[in-house]
Amino acid sequence: MHYQESRATFTRQMHETAGMANSRRTFSDVRNKILSAHKNTGAQDKVGFYDIWAENYEQDVALLDYRAPLLAAECVSSFFTGDREKATVLDVACGTGLVSAHLKKMGFHHFVGVDGSMTMLELAKKTGLYQELKQCLLGHDEISVEAEIYDIVIIVGALSVGHVPFTVIRELCDVTKPGGYVCMTTRGNADNWQYKAELEKMIRALEEEQKWSRVTVVQVEEWERAVSEEGSGYIPGVIYLYQKSL
Numbered sequence: 124m125h126y127q128e129s130r131a132t133f134t135r136q137m138h139e140t141a142g143m144a145n146s147r148r149t150f151s152d153v154r155n156k157i158l159s160a161h162k163n164t165g166a167q168d169k170v171g172f173y174d175i176w177a178e179n180y181e182q183d184v185a186l187l188d189y190r191a192p193l194l195a196a197e198c199v200s201s202f203f204t205g206d207r208e209k210a211t212v213l214d215v216a217c218g219t220g221l222v223s224a225h226l227k228k229m230g231f232h233h234f235v236g237v238d239g240s241m242t243m244l245e246l247a248k249k250t251g252l253y254q255e256l257k258q259c260l261l262g263h264d265e266i267s268v269e270a271e272i273y274d275i276v277i278i279v280g281a282l283s284v285g286h287v288p289f290t291v292i293r294e295l296c297d298v299t300k301p302g303g304y305v306c307m308t309t310r311g312n313a314d315n316w317q318y319k320a321e322l323e324k325m326i327r328a329l330e331e332e333q334k335w336s337r338v339t340v341v342q343v344e345e346w347e348r349a350v351s352e353e354g355s356g357y358i359p360g361v362i363y364l365y366q367k368s369l
């Protein structure tokens with residue numbers, strides 16, 4: 124994968140999109156916004172935070188140089204060998220639709236989105252990308268989608284401490300078609316360290332149960348710009364791609 128080249132394209136595209144919202148926002152605004160989210164500990168609180176952030180989300184993540192949606196989409200695209208025109212994609216914690224927008228450019232057409240925030244879902248609806256959008260508080264409500272019908276199930280930017288509980292990945296595996304792909308991402312910075320270790324333990328447990336097998340695990344050094352005091356520069360992230368057993 125040509126991450127550097129993709130990054131330049133992605134950042135340019137995001138800034139073009141971001142130009143439509145409040146163009147006066149700065150990296151410092153984004154930093155304060157994200158650090159304020161650390162106070163929201165419950166799932167309902169976190170979703171409320173996204174309800175408020177929704178309006179500025181895309182321009183803010185552009186300032187953050189948030190590369191996860193493009194990198195995860197590229198990862199899936201480079202391993203998917205089926206018919207893209209027919210493939211069905213479940214975009215979990217879809218937010219405003221960045222992941223599906225990238226997958227659409229890579230030849231995928233059928234998207235269903237799930238998210239806890241109604242305001243994010245309303246913005247996702249405006250993209251016209253999704254056949255269906257569902258509100259669901261992951262970890263609390265069961266994902267109300269049909270089991271074993273999705274060729275690709277993808278969750279980006281939501282498996283991290285204070286967001287979606289890692290136990291949800293069993294449900295993601297259940298709704299994937301046998302032979303289909305599950306793509307997951309997480310952050311590799313210090314505040315997410317324990318969550319990441321537990322997520323990886325659960326990924327391995329599902330492997331031992333022969334529910335899925337590893338396709339690739341991609342370590343990315345420059346996932347997004349660091350916002351916490353501890354860091355400068357970028358924080359790392361990881362993409363996990365698994366294939367559901369037949």
Ligand SMILES: C[S@@+](CC[C@H](N)C(=O)[O-])C[C@H]1O[C@@H](n2cnc3c(N)ncnc32)[C@H](O)[C@@H]1O
Pocket residue numbers: 166169170173191192215216217218219220221222237238239240243259260261262278279280281285286287288
């Ligand atoms: C960082 S955004 C990622 C959105 C999109 N996947 C992307 O990469 O741009 C995290 C998303 O997860 C959603 N979210 C967080 N916790 C959730 C939960 N427990 N249930 C459902 N959605 C949740 C938020 O509403 C938000 O849209």
